[in-house]
Amino acid sequence: MIGIQYFALTLIVAVVLLMITMFRILREYERGVIFMLGRFYKVKGPGLVIVVPVIQQMVRVDLRTLVMDVPTQDVISLDNVSVKVNAVLYFRVVDPERAIIHVENYLEATSQLSKTTLRSVLGQHELDDMLSARDKLNADIQQILDKQTDAWGIKVANVEIKHVDLDESMIRAIAKQAEAERSRRAKVIHASGELEAAEKLLNAAQILAKQPQALQLRYMQTLTEIAGQNTHTIVFPLPVDLINQCTKSGGADGPDNSEK
Structure with missing residues (x-):
């Protein structure tokens, strides 16, 4: 009689434990891939799920986005x-059935694939692209x-x-290259400035040549600037047009004196 009671109690406890293990709770970001006798049955969740x-x-x-660190690759x-x-990889599972059935361990498979793809893609580009074209x-x-x-x-x-x-030698080489590039740009900018200044001076000379009055005004401005300086010696520039006038007048008197 005692044996029968013990057996019945054991059976009741076993049934209760089985009933408890039947109920599973899946969070909002979780899904459960159900297999029945080894065959795929369905995907369940979230919430309360009954598993026989x-x-x-x-x-x-x-189903959340997972962050995977890709180890350093040569x-x-x-x-x-x-x-x-x-590198760092961001990915998530969008199809739980395929993630479980079509690959043994999707985390390990994704990690290995990311390593080989990183080496393959970067090996097709030059160093400058790796440093400047990361996007x-x-x-x-x-x-x-x-x-x-x-x-x-x-x-x-x-x-x-x-x-x-990079290696230390490659870092030094890149630094020298960058310094040479900065020097080249500085020379180009300086040459562009000299060219622009020469063009402006040429335009100014052309304007002064067409307008003698402008040359006289410039002459007077120069005298004003010299007079404002605290120097003991003052040099008066001789206008070019005055010399031209004297030359022309001298040339005009020459033929008359010869005729006399």
């Missing part, structure tokens, strides 16, 4: 420069990853290259 023990099994899938650029590059490289890597992970039910939202580490 022994017959059904459930695999939880997180990359040889198109111009044969060895650099170390790391384009990020977009290229994101597009390739998103296309390949689509079969796994994963959406790659963004890829960001964080660091591009």
